[in-house]
Amino acid sequence: MVNLTVDNKQVTVPKDATIYDAAKSAGIKIPILCHDKKLHPFGGCRMCLVEVEQMKGRLIPACTTPVTEGMIVRTSNDEIIKARKLVLELLLLKHPIDCPVCDAAGDCDLQNLTYEYKVNCNQFVDEKFNHEIDYVNPIIERDMNRCILCGKCARICDEIVSYGAYSVINRGLEAKIGTEFDGPLNCEFCGSCVSVCPVGALISRPFKFQARWWALSKVKTVCSYCGTGCQLTLGCKDNKVLTTVYDEDQGFHNGQLCHRGRFAYQFVNSDKRLTTPLIRKNGKLVESSWDEALALVTERLAAAKAAPASLAALSTAHLTNEELFLFEKLFRGTLGSDNIDHSAGFAHAALTEGLKASFGTVASPSEILDVQKTNLLLVIKTDAYETHPVIGFEINLGVKRKGVDLRIVSDKRGKLGKLPGAQTTVHTPGSEILLLNALAKVIVDAGLADAAAPGLAELKAALAEVSVEKAAAATGVSADEITKLAKDYAAAEKALILLPIGLGYPGHNAALAQACANLAILTGKYGKEGSGLLVMGEKNNSQGAADLGIHPKGSGLNGSAIIDACVSGQVKTLFVAGENPVVSYPNRAKVEKALDAVEFLVVADLFLTETAQLADVVLPAVSFAEKSGTFTSVGRKVQQVKQAVKPVGLAKSDFDILNTLNASLGGQTYANQNELFAEIAASVPAYAGLSQTALGDEGKLLPVAPSAKLVPVAAPASAPVAGKLALVTGSALYHSGTMSRFGEGPMLVCPNAYAELSAADAKVLKIEDGDAITVKSETGSVSVTAKVGYRMPQGVVFAPYHFGEGSINAVTDGKPVTWVTVGK
């Protein structure tokens, strides 16, 4: 620690702190334009000039100067103010004073400082810039005339997002922030640059001219897309969510968001939202009252109570913990049916079955912060970036700032593999478990295994059949590479495995999670900081759904089995809360047949989805912005969701719907959702002692006590089919589940279903980028747009699953790999 004096205040700060940090810790504000706490110090704007007693004669930039013992700093005197005023005058010389039409006004650092330092005249005269404004892309408008060249956009894009869309081009007065060949911007559109821009040079087009910054009410809540659990500030006006507001002090991610978090909020106030309950009469869905709709649902559920096996319920993991808990109480408790599930049954099995067997808990033994604390990061599938982009930013930071050794085991290449030093092991599709078993085999054979690991003997026996050479042949990875990866993993002091799971990844099941867990347990790399396994649930509350047991516990049917049972006629009444199986569950034709066959189908959702269109009763539910509750993130963090706007039309929260149904069917009534959280805290061990108010803004980390056990896993056989391509499904970077289709941003950037294939395959099949192609399998066929790229290995096709039209589940059937033919 270093002691210094800032404005006559004694301050003690760590030795790597700067004068700016020291002043901040003492509550003294030094003005900045180019500095951001997430980025490396830059020292470009010269607004933070201060006087240091020991360095008199010139002014020192506070943001780049490290503190030294006994330093005496003055942050404000006449000379400093004069220097800062000069900086502002020089900036305002070129900056257009178009504050009335600039969206940044009110939240503009330059405007605030100009006001604070009373810069009302300028001693210099010059012409303004006349750069062309970039209106080409639909997300980010770039007006370089307003730019003050702080470079924050270029630095955040490089340091955190690792995309590198911007750079300073030209010199002197000509200097400006440019893109590749000074063309239009074409990037990931995460909007990080927009969030850090101190002026209005970069603005969000979906929010352009919608409202002034000061008119927005800002509500802190949690994003409702993926499981990362990013904290979010919604900017609302007139009962509408108009934008997301950047707050650099929010969450582990310091306000960083991905494309869908920042630009896909519009689904809340979409015109397509359901506003009244609908009942099917004479084959058509017609508007009705809540009383009529709920009376009908109650009557049918009451009738089903007599034969609970004929009743099933599917939920989405988008619901709050309180709603999921009530969902379970209604169907398992009041109605006595064990046929409840979510995410098709396979997309949570890694947690509920895999980790349950390996670690004795349904939660990952690691948290998100471990990503930057580890030495070696083993990512299963490069898709971890696409499914959880903000965890992807953590990986970027870990690799670039903390020197994390990044290893990727994947069936395709991706952005993560481009990070410095990252090594991608590309294996044949569907051979993940075999490869992980081979890694375990190498560790055991090399004597690197922890002799005290429980279940070692059984695992050794099971691994006796595994041969690294055979695995090398089957996975397409050389034996040397397997051996090196295994030895590096075992040799690392701390190692963390990341495994994304989700509806698009049927292969990421219990067995794969156990195979990953085996590696961690075998080498003792779990239960300590920076080591372990992080199974990343797809939805915002996938972890909560696993914790609260929203899956069959006894002889009940899981998600996929429920669909089969609907076809066979065993399930006659089906309640679907927010799930869209028609698009997201495997085998669309079968799901549609099942939903047609089921006698009574109730769907509670925000939109008239493909599933809701088949329902007998549709109940309008509300989004995360219209209700309060809690979500549990991938890293076991329980965070509060706060209501920002009133429900649209007559829509009611799932809590209200389930509460009314539960009460009228003879269950308990709850006055509000807080009561349910109290009950969760009393009955679910991991949540013991928590209360909603105690969660605060930061949330609370759930405790986890893993009791590890090695579970031998048999690798499924995956033989290539001659003349066919291997189709693997997954998540697109801009989308999450099927809800992001109702957000503006994702649909502007990635509106259509596509299939990505290698340049080599495309050449053979005479397909060009953008062609309409047909993908055909034994299950069915679908037409999508072709995307030709260099990241796919030959013989592998990738397709995201989010889209209703051209939905890839028309050709898949729940297997990790689908063998398909592709043609025009």
Place this chain on the structure above:
Amino acid sequence: MIMPLLKGLQITFSHMFKKPVTLQYPTERPAIKPNFRGLHVLNVSHDRAKCVACYLCPTVCPAKCITVEAGEDAKHDKFAAKYEIDMLRCIFCGYCVEACPVDAIRMSETFELANYTRGDFTFTKERLLEKK
């Protein structure tokens, strides 16, 4: 006793020879002072309203009677797609004129604002635009 009465009558008589105070409105029109604050007018320049929809007038308005909605025109510029004043709420304080950074709004000499229905008191952009 009689003196105050006579004093009063003296004042009354003196007024018979002075110019009358009463204005015979509406046959006679009042002379309006230059800083009078009457009905708002949206200034026009180059055949379009000068207003750029900066939202400063609805922000400063103490009666909350101004509704502005910004729009983006073909040249990606900002303009007021909607500009409405609820004259029943307006207190004619003139803060909107003071706040305007682009001299887009002024207050005219029009003071005859009586009307028959409440709806008639909502002045849309078309009604507020300067007539030439």
